[in-house]
Amino acid sequence: MSDHKKDPNVIRAEILTKKYPDKKALDNLTFTIQGSSITGLIGRNGAGKTTLMKLCAGLLTPTAGCLEIFGEPPGNNLKVLTRIVYACHDQPHDKNLRLRNVLSNYQIMFPVFDREFADKLVSFFRLNPKAKYGTLSQGMSSVFNFICGLACRAPVTLFDEPVLGMDAATRKSLYEVLLRDYNEYPRLILISSHLLTEIEGYLSDILLIDKGRLVWHGNIDDLRQSAYRLQGNVDVLESFCAGKHVLYQKHGVTDNIAVVREHPDDETVQEAAAAGLTLSVVRPEDLCLYLTQDTTEEELECLWEKTN
Amino acid sequence: MIVLHIDYNSLKPIYIQIAEGIKNDILSGRLAEKGPVYSQLVLSKELGINPATAAKGINVLVQNGILEKQRGMSMVVAAGARSRLIAAKQDDDLHTLVAALVSAARKINLSEDRLLDMVQNRFTETAPKEGNEENE
Numbered sequence: 376m377s378d379h380k381k382d383p384n385v386i387r388a389e390i391l392t393k394k395y396p397d398k399k400a401l402d403n404l405t406f407t408i409q410g411s412s413i414t415g416l417i418g419r420n421g422a423g424k425t426t427l428m429k430l431c432a433g434l435l436t437p438t439a440g441c442l443e444i445f446g447e448p449p450g451n452n453l454k455v456l457t458r459i460v461y462a463c464h465d466q467p468h469d470k471n472l473r474l475r476n477v478l479s480n481y482q483i484m485f486p487v488f489d490r491e492f493a494d495k496l497v498s499f500f501r502l503n504p505k506a507k508y509g510t511l512s513q514g515m516s517s518v519f520n521f522i523c524g525l526a527c528r529a530p531v532t533l534f535d536e537p538v539l540g541m542d543a544a545t546r547k548s549l550y551e552v553l554l555r556d557y558n559e560y561p562r563l564i565l566i567s568s569h570l571l572t573e574i575e576g577y578l579s580d581i582l583l584i585d586k587g588r589l590v591w592h593g594n595i596d597d598l599r600q601s602a603y604r605l606q607g608n609v610d611v612l613e614s615f616c617a618g619k620h621v622l623y624q625k626h627g628v629t630d631n632i633a634v635v636r637e638h639p640d641d642e643t644v645q646e647a648a649a650a651g652l653t654l655s656v657v658r659p660e661d662l663c664l665y666l667t668q669d670t671t672e673e674e675l676e677c678l679w680e681k682t683n
Numbered sequence: 684m685i686v687l688h689i690d691y692n693s694l695k696p697i698y699i700q701i702a703e704g705i706k707n708d709i710l711s712g713r714l715a716e717k718g719p720v721y722s723q724l725v726l727s728k729e730l731g732i733n734p735a736t737a738a739k740g741i742n743v744l745v746q747n748g749i750l751e752k753q754r755g756m757s758m759v760v761a762a763g764a765r766s767r768l769i770a771a772k773q774d775d776d777l778h779t780l781v782a783a784l785v786s787a788a789r790k791i792n793l794s795e796d797r798l799l800d801m802v803q804n805r806f807t808e809t810a811p812k813e814g815n816e817e818n819e
Contacts (some may be wrong), residue, residue: 596696
């Protein structure tokens with residue numbers, strides 16, 4: 376037997392819990408990620424995305440439960456840690472360091488860091504290697520940290536809000552670079568973003584968390600196929616939806632909408648058409664929103680009510 | 684090169700859209716039988732999709748024999764794929780027409796028997812006459 380036993384699980388979390396003094400950031404999270412993929416880590420602010428990534432990168436330790444990367448806990452484990460990179464949009468590098476020196480530091484930390492590729496990316500994204508890290512704008516800092524993370528070619532690459540502050544054109548270039556590099560060097564890329572619609576095509580999987588709990592994990596195509604939206608006459612809509620799992624509904628003056636958590640099979644599509652309802656796809660971004668929304672229309676209305 | 688287009692607002696899964704796009708390119712002759720087909724990487728790069736999604740689309744066509752893996756070579760369009768696709772498309776088109784016909788009949792409460800009568804009559808009316816003259 377060779378010394379490295381092959382574990383198909385790249386990340387395995389079991390009833391993983393992380394508590395901070397004032398809140399529970401992760402709450403009994405259980406999931407496994409196998410093989411290479413570009414997985415979107417989706418969730419609202421405070422859902423626990425950053426905590427999860429930092430736990431994976433060994434920057435935090437779990438309060439309870441188990442987290443393994445390649446079959447081993449990442450904390451204080453150099454063998455594992457050189458295979459994981461955590462890149463967030465504003466890494467706490469020394470503000471006085473020049474970009475090229477930050478890259479040199481990465482070269483020391485990560486044996487497979489591709490310096491030539493990193494230098495090319497710096498010029499591709501029109502950054503000045505002599506600029507000091509502290510002088511970068513939010514968008515430029517995001518770009519630079521993305522470059523550092525990508526060029527590590529780490530088997531587990533964690534991008535935490537990589538596109539924060541970037542303009543649309545830069546984001547587009549970044550996604551293309553990410554996809555092409557992934558095609559050249561398949562690995563596990565976990566990427567958190569609030570702009571799911573922009574990246575849905577690039578993703579193979581989605582890990583959706585809310586308030587520290589797992590809401591959904593699986594193939595993005597399966598997520599797309601797990602719900603549909605209906606529009607039409609309110610009475611027809613209600614009778615059509617009777618007995619179905621309705622995720623969201625809105626009865627307005629101009630429009631009536633219901634989102635049903637069910638696969639839109641051919642029969643359903645035909646029935647909806649026959650009933651005069653418009654059936655359409657729910658984009659993953661919207662579906663994630665419906666699955667994690669906790670404010671109501673009433674609460675929204677209340678904001679402008681005067682309480683004497 | 685690729686005229687494939689991904690519609691993220693369609694009910695169709697992305698990989699099915701890819702499979703259908705390749706089928707269309709075979710139907711139109713853009714992809715020749717026994718000739719190479721777009722690779723997973725080309726599809727991923729040009730359409731900006733995850734390579735796993737591209738592979739899934741290709742696999743659908745491998746499974747129903749439209750594409751085949753050649754030993755030592757990349758994926759090719761199977762011999763006879765085009766004529767099979769044409770036949771399947773005709774079937775599909777007829778299915779769509781029949782579905783429209785039936786739903787139109789339902790809307791005006793036309794009975795199944797009446798509709799079948801009409802179809803039969805149409806067949807009789809338009810049957811080729813002896814002598815093969817075409818009737819306008």
